[in-house]
Amino acid sequence: MALLSVRNVLTGVSIVIAVLVAQIIVVKSCSHQTRAVVFRAQYILLMQLGMLAFSFILWRNFRDFPVHFSKFSCEVQSQSLTTRQKQRSSASPGDDPGASTESLFCRRNLHTSSDEHYTFSSSQNGSRSNVHNIWRLSLILYLSLCHLSYFSNLFLIDKNPHWFGMLTYSCFGSFIQLNTGLLLFKTLSLIVKVWQNYVLKISSGGSHSSLLSVSVSGIHQKRIIGLLSLIYMILASTLGLYTASQPPGVESVKIPVKDLPNNLYGLSIVQLSDIHLGPTVGLSKLQMIVDIVNKERPDVIVLTGDLVDGKAETLRGATQPLKSLTSKYGKYFVTGNHEYYTGDVDNWFSLLRSVGFTVLHNSNVRIPAELSENEDGQICLAGTDDLQADKIQYGEHRFDLAQALLSCSTALPVILLAHQPKAARLAVDSKYRVDVVLSGHTHGGQLFPMMAGAYLLNPFYAGLYSVGDNRHVYVSRGTQYWGIPMRIGTRMEITKITLVPTDD
Incomplete structure (x- = not known):
């Protein structure tokens, strides 16, 4: 039995090494679609090996x-x-x-x-x-x-x-x-x-x-x-x-912003993140989210990545409620790591533009757009590609903070959309002006005890963080969930952010 266990371990390690070597070769020589398939295969393999270990534990403990x-x-x-x-020592056994x-x-x-x-x-x-x-x-x-x-x-x-x-x-x-x-x-x-x-x-x-x-x-x-x-x-x-079967709650957050123009006091931004349309989230849940958002009557809607877990053509029907999202100054999207896992980001960009989203692909816009760039009264809303784009080498996609902020004036407040808290850390530690970063990715852990890993592996975990002078990071706990239709010890949220001036 011990010998069998050692052989199993060695076999598993050999498989992992083989996949990692194959990944290095593929990354250098194949298309980004093929690389996405290899990354997904690697993920499935590692996930199955880990689950096998825990399945063995359950079998040993519960088989009898x-x-x-x-x-x-x-x-x-x-x-x-x-x-x-x-x-009853005085009584006979038969009387007991x-x-x-x-x-x-x-x-x-x-x-x-x-x-x-x-x-x-x-x-x-x-x-x-x-x-x-x-x-x-x-x-x-x-x-x-x-x-x-x-x-x-x-x-x-x-x-x-x-x-x-x-x-x-x-x-x-x-x-x-x-x-x-x-x-x-x-x-x-x-x-x-x-x-x-x-x-x-x-x-x-x-x-x-x-x-x-x-x-x-x-x-x-x-x-x-x-x-x-x-x-x-x-x-x-x-x-x-x-x-997880309940509607996500609306989390109201006020964020102070330095040099916020008078005309934008109280600007409301509704943030959606980590919806994960796929095997366990579909059209009906997305329609419920859209109905809740529209009741809030936001000035701006942002979607900070991980919208999907599948290809655009397969999920086209599930995304149709996004057409109905309405806001005063538009709706904006940046990629998450799961968009790159699909290997279909370009098609997703086309689909999202068709339902009214502006894709911030290492780019930025001025809000309100109708004002001249030489006028006051605006903020710069920027967005970066997810860090996963660098790993998978998806075409010209990459996390490029300099490109995303290229035309943002240092005199204007900057709101940055970046899916992962690690990207948020890079942004607030950079030389560029970044007043607020809106992220997601962690799901607030989604399940106990996975929240411990989410907390330890990310520089920001969930909620609002003040970083240095007049810089803030907000990490959404996620509007839905990934795969497992459960939430234990954390909640789903639609975040309504209100921008207010600083005290100084």
């Missing part, structure tokens, strides 16, 4: 769960029976009401190890064997659905989500929560065990209740932890599915 739980029930009955017998046939049956079968099957009568053995087989088959099916989730991005994208895509991604979300529950409760059981063995033993002379001893002993840990993890998974997943 019905047997474990049945045996645990027997052991609890046995301990309870023993306690009653001690209390706890000595039921089932209890005696359990006691006769408590001598097997925790990982062995029981020896039952033929009828009981057949029944329990059937339950065990059904459980294992169900577990295999569940893990298979989890692994199939991302493939719905490739084959099941349409105007509205396909039921199979929703099912597989929901399973994937519960898969994350089940592994999280295992980690949490195993950690908790270790803490309780240490506390019991050292602190409680000193304070109470080793007197423990039988139930506590059952719950923390080595034999029972696996059963109790498994049950608690399943309960946690069900509760967390149900909460996550419900939260």
Whole structure:
């Protein structure tokens, strides 16, 4: 078994190295469409290898769960029976009401190890064997659905989500929560065990209740932890599915801007980000978003990347509600990393322009546009390509702050749209005037415990940040979600930003 595990690890490492080498070769020699395919294949491979490791953990912990739980029930009955017998030492065993046939049956079968099957009568053995087989088959099916989730991005994208895509991604979300529950409760059981063995033993002379001893002993840990993890998974997943099914809330934020022209005091900018039209978000959710935005009557609408998870032709029908978005000074779009994963950015630019968006492709505009460039009373709204464009080498696309701000006057306030917080950090640390950066990308973590990674891997996580003198970064938590139709510990938002003058 150990040798098999080592071989599996070495095989996985070899595959990853081969893909990375192939990626280097492809990046240098092939078209950006091919490079996008290679990047996606690499992502799928790494994702599947990681999921295999966690699937193995779940299989080891839950493959015999019905047997474990049945045996645990027997052991609890046995301990309870023993306690009653001690209390009634003067009574004969036959007079003990706890000595039921089932209890005696359990006691006769408590001598097997925790990982062995029981020896039952033929009828009981057949029944329990059937339950065990059904459980294992169900577990295999569940893990298979989890692994199939991302493939719905490739084959099941349409105007509205396909039921199979929703099912597989929901399973994937519960898969994350089940592994999280295992980690949490195993950690908790270790803490309780240490506390019991050292602190409680000193304070109470080793007197423990039988139930506590059952719950923390080595034999029972696996059963109790498994049950608690399943309960946690069900509760967390149900909460996550419900939260993600609700409309995004409107988050109102005031941002002070230096030299804000008098005519633009109170300018409202509605920011949308990370809608992720694809396997689990479609036309109906986008229409709901558009209806909410139009009720806010914004002056400007900005979409800061990750609108889509598929090709333009496939999702053309799902994007049609974007035509109905209305604002006083227009609607603007910049790319996110997921646009580049599609390998179809140029077609997306054409489609978005057809529904009324101005694409800020390392470029800028003046707002209000009707004023002359020599007049006061404007701000410069700029946008950059996402950092992923540099990695995938998509045509002439790249993160180019200098080009994006080229014609912005230093006398005017500058609002920059840049999808990733890492790009926002580059902007506010640059020599250029950048008053406000609007970003997304993190989703606020989307799910517990993924929010820890989102927090650690990004210079800005979620919400409003003040950086130095008169510079601000706002990171949206996302208007929808990526893939997994769940939100746990964070919320979806449509951000309404109001520009106000600084105090000085």
